[in-house]
Amino acid sequence: MTLQISRTISWSAGMLLAVALSATAVSSQSLPAGDLPIGVFDPGGDFSEAKEVSIEHLFLPWEDVFLPSLAEAEAYTAERGRSLLVTIEPWTWTRDERNSPTVLQTGIASGVYDETMKTVCTALGTIKRPLTIRWAQEMDDTTGQFIWAGWNPDAYADAYRRMIDICREAAPDARFMWSPLGFENMAEYYPGDDYVDIVGLSVFSLGPWEKQVLGREQSFDDIFAPRYQRALQFGKPIMVAELGFVGDADHVASWDADVRSKAAQYPELDAVVYFNQQEVYPWPDGFGLPDWRRTQNVLN
Structure with a gap:
C-alpha cells in the first residue's frame, strides 16, 4: 500500500478569493487533459481563467473564519460557471489554539x-x-495531522452524522461528501447511505519518495484502483477530491495522460480535483513539503 499523506491549508475563503479575483492565469499552467470533469483548489488563482475547470474547491475552518467572504466565492464561481466543493475542517487554523482530539470528540458528542x-x-x-460539503476529511489518516482522524470508527461516524444532520437543515440544497483517504479500513468509518451523496478520495504521488521507499514510481492506477474498488461497495458516485503529483518529466507526463482519461475503466468516477498548492505537512523520510503546484511539480 502506498502511504498517503493528508493536508490542510491555512487560507480563508476570503484570502483565496481576494487572490483569485485579481489573478491573471499563468499561460504556462496546464491541467491534465481528458474527458472527466476537473476542479482545482487554487489559492493563487492560477486557473482563474481556465475554461476547463468546472469545480472550485475551498477549505474552511469552522472557527476563526470570516464567513461573509463566501459571497465572493459565490460571485467568483458564478462568473466562471463553476460549482463549489467546500471542505469544512473542525478546528481553527491558529495552531496554538487548536483543541485536542479528545476535546473535539467529546465536544461534538455533547453538543x-x-x-x-x-x-x-x-x-x-x-x-x-451547486454545492458539495465535505466535513472532516481523511478520518482514516494515521499521521497525526488531523485532530479528527484516527478516532474509534463508531465515534467518528456518530460525529459525522450529528454534524451532517445540522448542516443539512441549514443548507438543504447541498450534497454531502464523505471523504476518506481510501485505506483498507475505510468502511469502518462509513456513516450510512443516508449521510453520503458522494465518496471523495485523495490521490497523491511523490515520485522520488516512491523510488526510494517503494522501489519504483507509482502510476495513477497503482494508487487509485484499490481505493476505487473499496469505494464501490457503497454504491455512491466517486470523486478524487484531492489530487497531486510530483516527479520528473516522464512521471508527470504519465500522470497527466492518465488521470482524466479513465472514464471507461472507472465508470463511477465523476470528477478529479487538483490540489494546486505546496504541501503543508511534512512527507515522511525527510522528503519535506512537496510542491504540487502545476508550475513546480516537474523536478529536474
Whole structure:
C-alpha cells in the first residue's frame, strides 16, 4: 500500500478569493487533459481563467473564519460557471489554539459544537451555486495531522452524522461528501447511505519518495484502483477530491495522460480535483513539503 499523506491549508475563503479575483492565469499552467470533469483548489488563482475547470474547491475552518467572504466565492464561481466543493475542517487554523482530539470528540458528542456547525452551514446555505460539503476529511489518516482522524470508527461516524444532520437543515440544497483517504479500513468509518451523496478520495504521488521507499514510481492506477474498488461497495458516485503529483518529466507526463482519461475503466468516477498548492505537512523520510503546484511539480 502506498502511504498517503493528508493536508490542510491555512487560507480563508476570503484570502483565496481576494487572490483569485485579481489573478491573471499563468499561460504556462496546464491541467491534465481528458474527458472527466476537473476542479482545482487554487489559492493563487492560477486557473482563474481556465475554461476547463468546472469545480472550485475551498477549505474552511469552522472557527476563526470570516464567513461573509463566501459571497465572493459565490460571485467568483458564478462568473466562471463553476460549482463549489467546500471542505469544512473542525478546528481553527491558529495552531496554538487548536483543541485536542479528545476535546473535539467529546465536544461534538455533547453538543458544544452544534451552533458552530449551524453557523458555518447557514452561511453556505445562502450560496446559490451547486454545492458539495465535505466535513472532516481523511478520518482514516494515521499521521497525526488531523485532530479528527484516527478516532474509534463508531465515534467518528456518530460525529459525522450529528454534524451532517445540522448542516443539512441549514443548507438543504447541498450534497454531502464523505471523504476518506481510501485505506483498507475505510468502511469502518462509513456513516450510512443516508449521510453520503458522494465518496471523495485523495490521490497523491511523490515520485522520488516512491523510488526510494517503494522501489519504483507509482502510476495513477497503482494508487487509485484499490481505493476505487473499496469505494464501490457503497454504491455512491466517486470523486478524487484531492489530487497531486510530483516527479520528473516522464512521471508527470504519465500522470497527466492518465488521470482524466479513465472514464471507461472507472465508470463511477465523476470528477478529479487538483490540489494546486505546496504541501503543508511534512512527507515522511525527510522528503519535506512537496510542491504540487502545476508550475513546480516537474523536478529536474
